[in-house]
């Protein structure tokens with residue numbers, strides 16, 4: 447399994463970084479997880495829009511799904527449209543982004559497969575298990591497994607005992623770390639810190655930790671320090687590639 451980070455900026459993109467966007471490849475299958483703001487231009491550095499085999503959304507916030515719209519436009523409005531793109535999303539999570547264009551304009555560009563977080567499914571070669579994790583909107587924690595390796599991704603979440611199960615023994619734990627040490631009180635049930643991400647990584651016994659979704663302007667070194675994870679630890683950055 448190969449993970450290519452397209453972007454890992456929380457909330458809004460910056461001059462140097464797109465919002466969430468993760469290309470996960472195995473056995474020739476290309477799964478795009480969370481095409482957030484500005485992730486499509488980054489994706490195009492790594493292949494064409496036709497080469498995406500499926501999309502998986504953790505939740506419906508636009509910093510995790512907005513660039514589904516230009517991706518579908520680029521496929522559906524081309525001279526030789528590829529087959530409909532399978533889009534896997536929690537119930538209702540894709541509604542807003544799919545409503546940006548007039549009804550039916552992109553209807554042939556995608557095939558929507560909605561699920562309830564907690565469901566399991568197969569997406570190409572990936573055994574995909576999900577957990578409903580606490581966020582402002584329903585969010586699916588995602589565990590992608592092949593016969594060789596496991597990638598666990600939180601989406602956006604507050605603290606939950608389910609995170610340890612989601613990440614148990616994973617080769618890579620991709621964890622949101624919106625804040626470094628402390629989440630503002632009102633948001634505390636719905637977002638994580640780098641410190642908590644490191645704690646979950648230790649509890650789950652993961653091999654490697656990748657922090658993502660840092661609030662724009664956050665010092666990556668501060669996040670790495672707060673995580674205090676003994677194994678390899680990075681902050682998601684454009685074009686970072688991790689082979690598992």
Ligand SMILES: [Zn+2]
Pocket residue numbers: 505507581602
């Ligand atoms: Zn969110």
